[in-house]
Amino acid sequence: MKIAVVMGGYSDESVISLRSGQLILQNLDNSKYKSFEVHVVLEGWFAVIDNQKYNIDKSDFSFTKDGIKTQFDSIINTVHGTPGEDGHLQAYWELLEIPYTGCNFYQSALTFNKRDTLSVLSKFNIPKAKSIYLTKGTAISVDDVVSELGLPFFVKPNQSGSSLGVSKVNNKEDFEKALEFAFAEDSDILIESYLKGMEVSVGVLHFNGKTTVLGLTEIVSENDFFDYEAKYLGKSDEITPARLDEAMTQKVVEMATKVYDNLGMLGFSRSEFIIMDGIPHFIEINTNPGLSPQSIFPQQAEYAQIEFSKLLDNEINLALKRKPLWKK
Template sequence: MKKKIALVTGGLSNEAQISYKSAITVGNNVDRERFDVYRIDINATGWWYEPVQGEKSKVNRDDFSVTDNGKKINFDAILLCIHGTPGEDGKLQGYFDMLGLSYTSCDAATSALTFNKRYTVAVAAFGGIHVAHSKHIFRHTPVSSEAILTALKLPVFVKPNNGGSSIGMSKVSVADELEAALHKAFREDDQVLVEEYISGREFTIGVFKSKGKIMVLPITEVSTQNEFFDFEAKYQGKSVETTPALIDDAMKTKLEAAAKKVYEVLNCRGVVRIDFIYNEAQGQPYMLEVNTVPGQSEASIIPQQVKTMGWNLKDFYSALIDEVLN
């Protein structure tokens, strides 16, 4: 009998637009000979089951079930495609844990931790992973630009502490630009991370677990025409992504080892994408961020890496589902 899978998309943040694109790719590539897939859209109006034919209906939140053609459907596993809250910050994961439902992402604790950029780098540094110097700013406890620049060297990146897709992010090269960058980030979040710039080449690496083994996808090098890898660069064609990255074996080995270590130290599950800067002068990779629900649209990096590895997306998504079913 086919396993019943809930493909959960939408979300309550500005990243919902990316979630819907990811859900299209995933939905088109799940093996329908093995799995029955039911699309669930969580948005500001409610939790909705959207059948291929017929009108949408509300999800029963008591047990996360739906009714399809008069029949109650309980799910064997959840395929998460929500970027941002509540699918990437641990809220849904905690709910699914309480119901005893398996899901294809990191658990509630790791999701909540990695959604907070400052806490992520703090735990990573404690685990022996190289990270940039940074300062954590809260709206309720203002810190002056002067105090920030006493602790950190320019240039710096200023970004909302919770969130993704580089929304609200700025690069600050001169002191006069810092105040405006802080205001921009605070429009997106009550916490802001100010992080020293690290010179080097930027890489992003997909890591997942299949049959209990941690696997590293082919490394992608990211370069952009913009000042940094911002929303426009990520989603509007202003970047160049080279997969596999054109790097020597020594750099490849260090990056892969760092990616595996991050996955282990942060107790990740499912597929995650980890961003690094490789400082060639030091010969060291520095972890930037961890994306526990990375984009899966046709233009996204993880699908590119999967295809470069020689897998098709159907096999890849089957492997992610199988990992949580077994």
């Protein structure tokens, strides 16, 4: 079976995605699959074989080498950010009727949009921070924000990952700088109240026919919050399993499962929660979680004692069973 491991993307998260793709290539069962490294980056789309690049034909997502055309039986999608985590590639592959891993284009687009995700989950009584939605060019007073949310508060891009463009505002003087930082990533932003408590990252997937929580990881950042530096440059401790009692662990597991199911998810995901006053508050969900050596999801798979190759088998099987929406 020919498997394209698609990595890269058009955002600053591309470098993380390329690392994630390498872990997948290393863990695919070579007795079952012939895997191909495929880059979707700003410089172009191409298959990489022995350090040589072969252009992807966008009419059918194939490539030709030495006069031989290769088409893929399935795709493992590990593109972080746009266009692989926001639904664009998923819609394209669906039109081509090529099976792909992870959730479909609608869930991808929905969950990449923080505001819309929070709006949907509000119907299911999922606790979350208070928030203000702001579009670039719209005036807002820092005094109004403080009156509504208090200090400190967070400013974050509406559609971005890896904590890119996120700031914690501890005093009013930092507000304009935080706005500029967030708007550099997206034209829409969220301003959220500060939740004081333990941060927990939860790996969830559909495995062996049911929604499965891999593990709970406690995040202890050396920085003011779990920012890009803390995530990828070693400025945090990630403790798996999280130091929670059995009752609280069960609360977080139930909440993460509820989020995953009510969003109609499929495939790998990582949900973030802050436990404040004994209640897990939802922060966000990542539908293409990082799979680099520094990433949390592989750590949780190891804790759950599930071989990563089996998780990849499961993802490919789910992809092959799923039919395009118009054929259901």
